[in-house]
Amino acid sequence: MRVVHDVAMELRQLNSFVVVAEELNVGRAAVRLHLTQPSLSRQIAALEHDLGVELFARVKRRFVLTAAGEAFLVDAKELLRRADEAVRTAQRTHRGELGTLRLRFVQSATFEALPRLLGTFRAAYPEVVLDLETMTTLRQTDALRDGRIDVGLLRLPAAEPGLSSRVVSHDPLVVALPAGHRLAKRKRIGLAELAEETFVLYTRATGPSVHDAIVGYCRAAGFVPRIVQEGADVQTIVALVAAGLGVSLLIAPTPPIDPEAVVYRKLSDNLPPWQLSVAWSPDNSSPVLERFLQLV
Amino acid sequence: MRVVHDVAMELRQLNSFVVVAEELNVGRAAVRLHLTQPSLSRQIAALEHDLGVELFARVKRRFVLTAAGEAFLVDAKELLRRADEAVRTAQRTHRGELGTLRLRFVQSATFEALPRLLGTFRAAYPEVVLDLETMTTLRQTDALRDGRIDVGLLRLPAAEPGLSSRVVSHDPLVVALPAGHRLAKRKRIGLAELAEETFVLYTRATGPSVHDAIVGYCRAAGFVPRIVQEGADVQTIVALVAAGLGVSLLIAPTPPIDPEAVVYRKLSDNLPPWQLSVAWSPDNSSPVLERFLQLV
DNA sequence: GCCACATCATGCACCACACGCATCAACTCT
DNA sequence: AGAGTTGATGCGTGTGGTGCATGATGTGGC
Structure with missing residues (x-):
């Protein structure tokens, strides 16, 4: 027994009903449905029997929709339309289009x-x-x-x-300096030149690997960076650099900013690029x- | 070939799919559907084949809905609900309740x-x-x-x-008089007493039988009514009587009106009542x- | 007014298909 | 590793939908 609906009605019958209702002639409807007239005639009779409702009035060997038939026709068309829609939605979802x-x-x-x-x-x-x-x-x-x-x-x-995973870009480290910094006029900067600077860095909490790697590079260049401040996001770090708290090492691409406040410079060291x-x-x-x- | 939708999908399959999707277990779903597990298993496979879409991911002998299955489940439930609704609407329309x-x-x-x-x-x-x-x-x-x-x-x-047709009420003719009329104090009035009056009557255009019958009654009472005005509806006629243009003969029940302007009086003649x-x-x-x- | 035609219903034979049973295959849990 | 669970598949069977032939009934033409 069906759980949601308990009528033996099927979509095939609904479709047949709609076509017969449109033609009001079983023979012509049968042609459209690629069926024989007797088969279709029985199909409609079975649908009416299932529903317990006369959908057509057989008056003088002619088909006319009853009031119930009229009401059911509207619903049947809507059901078929929605069934079709549901199929296409499933197929498009399957194809990844939805x-x-x-x-x-x-x-x-x-x-x-x-x-x-x-x-x-x-x-x-x-x-x-x-x-x-x-x-x-x-x-x-x-x-x-x-x-x-x-x-x-x-x-x-x-x-x-x-x-x-798949690498989509290789991003170098860049130096962020306050605009008035002594190294700001240079095109490229060696990491060792920053030994005496104070640093603003990515906080360890969000991504330890970035923080640790930068500190590691500094150690390799011969110094331990003096971290005066950490920032959770790039925008904050850049703002702190602009405020003169220190310099920073950031992963490119960097946020656009007023060049009168902060400048970005390449590193002359040959550090491995960061992978995105x-x-x-x-x-x-x-x-x-x-x-x-x-x-x- | 179907005209509205061309997929061999049937409501029975949709119902099976919904139950399987709810249970995520073919055996239990089969019990709910009063089917055997193999039969239901094939039904789902047939539905998936018809749609050209995998509705379930068979991962480790376990059923999980795919993205397409999730989308289709929503639509399938809605379709079954509407199918049920359509049946009930047709049945209620058949019973004359809708x-x-x-x-x-x-x-x-x-x-x-x-x-x-x-x-x-x-x-x-x-x-x-x-x-x-x-x-x-x-x-x-x-x-x-x-x-x-x-x-x-x-x-x-x-x-x-x-x-x-079937008669639902018998309505007598009544006389409508201006409140100050000489006969207004009487309870009953004989038709012959109105011989010298001027009349406001129903117009022949809307219902010739009423007009003609009233004129006929007057002739039988021995006079031809002097019709000074006709009115298309009762309200108008009563207003004209109130204005003193004449008296009128109306079919009861009559519209309620200020008794200071117009009064209704019974006829003492034994005229046949009017049928509604x-x-x-x-x-x-x-x-x-x-x-x-x-x-x- | 009668006969050919149109149209829906029905009897009958057939076949496809959905079903149940038995079994296989593969994963899970102890 | 073996018993249990669960979904898939092979196979035989019966029901139900189908086509063909025909019946019943109303319509229109001459």
């Missing part, structure tokens, strides 16, 4: 990689809903493994266990994710 | 018969839409024969060919009409 992509990204991705990737994706799949938010690398990897998000734009120093990666769970079979990865 | 009753009535019915009949009907069938309008007897009979209306409240002197009838077409098989006639 659905939601839950994307998270580190803040430094917002300046270049994110708009580039989203621009391409949105042009190809305009009907996919984008669920976007910034999130640190650490929390992204957790969320990816738990299936709470589909894809992350993050800073992976190496392959992450349990996740697939797209990461996802190999268990996640979301069609939308597949489409996104095809375009990366 | 639908429209197109009722027309002569103006004199509005004072008593109409509110009485409508009150009873509306209490019994509150969901039937009432299509109400005043209409003269002549136009009602035409409209009934053409099927433009379902039922009429009208003045039939005799059985109307092609229509069924309900009329309908015997060809009209509207279930709502049937219900209405049951209550008359």
Whole structure:
């Protein structure tokens, strides 16, 4: 016994009914339905029997819709339309043309990689809903493994266990200096030249690898950086540099800012570039994710 | 080939899909559907094949809805709900509990018969839409024969060919006099006493039978009424009587009015009462009409 | 007014398809 | 590692939907 509805009515019968109601002639309707007249005649009779309702009045061997038939015709058409719609929705969702992509990204991705990737994706799949938010690398990897998000734009120093990933850009470290700084006129700056400076750095809490790597580079250059302040996000760090609290080492691309306040300079040291990666769970079979990865 | 939708999907499959999606276990779902597990398993496979979409991800012998499955589940539930609704609507329409009753009535019915009949009907069938309008007897009979209306409240002197009817009230003629009239103090008035009066009567255009009958009664009483004015509706006629243009003969019930302006008096003559009838077409098989006639 | 035609219903034979039973395959849990 | 759970598949069977032939009934033409 059916749980939701308990009538043996089927979509095939509804379709037959609609065609007969439109033609008001069983023979012609049968032709349209690629059936024989007797078969269709019985189909309608069965539908009426199932409903317990006469849909047509057989007056003088002619079909006329009854009041109940009129009412049912409207509903039947609507049902068939919606059934068709439901099928197409399922198929488009299957193809990844409909659905939601839950994307998270580190803040430094917002300046270049994110708009580039989203621009391409949105042009190809305009009907996919984008669920976007910034999130640190650490929390992204957790969320990816738990299936709470589909894809992350993050800073992976190496392959992450349990996740697939692909590098989308190599970003160098740059020096951020207050505009009036003694080194501000130079094109390139050696890391060792910053030995006596005070530093404003990314806080360890959000992404320990960035913080630790920068400190490591400084040690390799022969000094321990004097960190006077940490900032949770790039905008804050740049503001602190502009305020003259110190210099900073940032991952490019950097936020646009007034060159009268802060300047960015390349490092002459040959440090390995920082990788920005797209990461996802190999268990996640979301069609939308597949489409996104095809375009990366 | 189907005209509206061309997928072999059926409601039975949708129902099975919904139950499986709810249980996420084919065996338990099969129990709920009174089927065996293999049968249900094949039904789902057939549905997926028809749609060309995997609705479930078979991961480790366990069922999980895919993104397309999630989307389809919502639509499938909605479709089943609406299918059920459509069936109930058709059945209720068949029983005359839903639908429209197109009722027309002569103006004199509005004072008593109409509110009485409508009150009873509306209490019994509150969901039937009432299509109400005043209409003269002549136009009602035409409209009934053409099927433009379902039922009429009208003045039939005799059985109307092609229509069924039933008398619902017998209404006497009454005299309407200006309040200051010489006969206004009398309880009853003989028709012959009005021989010298001037008359305001129903116009022949709207209902010739009423006009002609009144003139006939006057002739039988020995005089030809001097008609100084005709009025299309009762309200107008009463206003003209109040203005002192003449007296009038009206069919009861009469509109309530200020007794300082106009008074109604019974006739002492033994004139046959005027009949108010309900009329309908015997060809009209509207279930709502049937219900209405049951209550008359 | 009678006969050919149109139209819906019904009897009958047939076959596809959905079903149940038995079993296989693969994963889980102890 | 073995028992249990769970979904898929092979196979035989019966029901139900189908086509063909025909009946019943109303319509229109000459």
